[in-house]
Amino acid sequence: MQAVRYARPSSVEEAVDLLEQGGDRARVLAGGTDLIVLARERRIDVDLFVDVKALEPLTAIRYDPADGLAIGAAAPCYRIAADPAVQEHYPCLIDCATLIGGVAIQGRASLGGNLCNASPAGDGIPALIALGTTVEIAGPKGRRTVAAEAFCTGPGRNVLTSGEFVVALRAPPPSDRAGAAFRRFIPRGEMDIAVTNAAVHLRFDGDRVASARVAVGAVAPMPLLVEEAGAALAGTPLSEATIAAAAAAARAAARPIDDMRGTVKQRRHLAGVLVTRCIRIAAERAGVQP
Amino acid sequence: MTEAAGTRRIVVEATINGEPQEFLADERDSLLEALRDRIGLMGVKEGCNNGNCGACTVILDGRLVCACLVMAAEVEGSAITTIEGIASSDGLHPLQQAFLEDAALQCGVCTPGFIVAAKALLDVNPHPAEDDVRLWLAGNLCRCTGYDKIVQAVLDAAGDGKESA
Numbered sequence: 001m002q003a004v005r006y007a008r009p010s011s012v013e014e015a016v017d018l019l020e021q022g023g024d025r026a027r028v029l030a031g032g033t034d035l036i037v038l039a040r041e042r043r044i045d046v047d048l049f050v051d052v053k054a055l056e057p058l059t060a061i062r063y064d065p066a067d068g069l070a071i072g073a074a075a076p077c078y079r080i081a082a083d084p085a086v087q088e089h090y091p092c093l094i095d096c097a098t099l100i101g102g103v104a105i106q107g108r109a110s111l112g113g114n115l116c117n118a119s120p121a122g123d124g125i126p127a128l129i130a131l132g133t134t135v136e137i138a139g140p141k142g143r144r145t146v147a148a149e150a151f152c153t154g155p156g157r158n159v160l161t162s163g164e165f166v167v168a169l170r171a172p173p174p175s176d177r178a179g180a181a182f183r184r185f186i187p188r189g190e191m192d193i194a195v196t197n198a199a200v201h202l203r204f205d206g207d208r209v210a211s212a213r214v215a216v217g218a219v220a221p222m223p224l225l226v227e228e229a230g231a232a233l234a235g236t237p238l239s240e241a242t243i244a245a246a247a248a249a250a251r252a253a254a255r256p257i258d259d260m261r262g263t264v265k266q267r268r269h270l271a272g273v274l275v276t277r278c279i280r281i282a283a284e285r286a287g288v289q290p
Numbered sequence: 291m292t293e294a295a296g297t298r299r300i301v302v303e304a305t306i307n308g309e310p311q312e313f314l315a316d317e318r319d320s321l322l323e324a325l326r327d328r329i330g331l332m333g334v335k336e337g338c339n340n341g342n343c344g345a346c347t348v349i350l351d352g353r354l355v356c357a358c359l360v361m362a363a364e365v366e367g368s369a370i371t372t373i374e375g376i377a378s379s380d381g382l383h384p385l386q387q388a389f390l391e392d393a394a395l396q397c398g399v400c401t402p403g404f405i406v407a408a409k410a411l412l413d414v415n416p417h418p419a420e421d422d423v424r425l426w427l428a429g430n431l432c433r434c435t436g437y438d439k440i441v442q443a444v445l446d447a448a449g450d451g452k453e454s455a
Contacts, residue, residue: 006363102429107353
């Protein structure tokens, strides 16, 4: 390991100061499952780990029927998966919190860290996008919020500037007739990186889809919100035709690469398949027969 | 392990295998390096050193973690269980006995991680189905056994009725 220092600030302001003073070589340490590997393998140069796990807003998980869900950016996946309110109202987040890494990774890894790591294949990100999550950021100039779909700007890149870090992820309150789902494709049963992943959130008004948000991952430099796919579903009841149109829109939005995990052709195909599956599961969770 | 300029020594207090301990570490040490090189708990193995293989699996405050993905400085005030803390003074833990009887190891490098992970499983699910065992142990890699004997050993240990020992 490079000669990294360790700090455990006791306030958000102290963390901002440490990060701002440290510049690019100071990094936020949450679960460490990405950061410690990046530092050890010298894929980043780092002087200081700023451990944010002593900060209450970064580890709390709070649900309020009027305000929705606030997940502290450093809350580990196992706590998200075990939270009764998340289980009841946001099963889409259970889908991802229970399949990122194995048990030992879920003991530490956070959805906030998954988002900040900004992997194109990050398994937490499409669900955050589909749910309409806003990302609450603290920094030298105070707080700001960014929509989850606007947070990642490229592989390993995000909108955070010097001194900024993510405090919490805020998902809107659930509605009665709404449902969401996340699915990924990997060639083995578990512990793998997605060849492609997708998430869908549907809100119904009667049988009609009132709004739809469709997100796909590992098919572009960052996870994508596919507005055309949402538009193909919204305004009418779900039908084979609208589902097929949404899947086609997801395939059209995909601009994947060939790599060791999959080909352009396979990933584009999977974007359609996974969006179709997520639509059906989301509808079922909303209590609507697709 | 050479110490680069600018690296500080730190004192960490933690409860390790039931014993309160105070140890010196390098500020940049991982928990894995601290357990092995500072405390001498050589049962904790280094495999991949990047979170994929599970050879360094330990229980940190009741949760399974890869010790290579935790900084030593982070465990101040925590409780840690390693393979050295699994057996009681009366003898082997049922999991350890089952691994021996079922020949669930060959080279043995992955075994401490498997046993610690399996103990954490039996603590929350004393009678797991085969699928539960395979899913739970997905983060532990073995290049010798082909896994079947490991899974069988965990199922046998669970059948013993002494799994929460």
